[in-house]
Amino acid sequence: MYDVVGGTIDSPDAETMRRVLDGLAEADDEHPDVSLSHESGWCLSAYASGLLVWENAEDxxxxxxxxxxxxxxxxxxxxxxxxxxxxxxxxxxPWRR
Structure with a gap:
């Protein structure tokens, strides 16, 4: 998982994910999102606006x-x-692609 300033968190638990998501209050143009990646290459990126992006960085x-x-x-x-x-x-x- 990546926090809003790009720090890496390995194997975050639910409470850690909650804290990382709370960090979106500090988002700016340079650091607009937080994300969670899976070993399969799939990734969810969340933005302060409520935008959620689902993608596979390896495909x-x-x-x-x-x-x-x-x-x-x-x-x-x-x-x-x-x-x-x-x-x-x-x-x-129902992802919009």
């Missing part, structure tokens, strides 16, 4: 998906799914 044939105005609790839930490796549940969501 350029898959277009990134977006959701807008996603609430904090839902972002935490989705981070939890990614941390657990539930790629299918995440990929099945």
């Amino acid at each position: 350029n044939t898959v277009h990134p998906g977006e959701m807008h105005e996603v609430g904090r609790d839902e972002i935490l839930r989705l981070f939890g799914l990614l941390a657990a490796g539930d790629i299918g549940a995440l990929d099945g969501l």
Whole structure:
């Protein structure tokens, strides 16, 4: 997981993910998001505006998906799914591509 200033957190638990997401209050133009990556290459990036981006950094044939105005609790839930490796549940969501 990457916090808002680019710091790395290995294997974050739910409380750590919550704290990292809280760090979006300090987001700026240079550091606009926090993200969680899975060993499969899938990544969720969350922005203070409620934008959530779902992408696979290792597979350029898959277009990134977006959701807008996603609430904090839902972002935490989705981070939890990614941390657990539930790629299918995440990929099945209504992403705008």
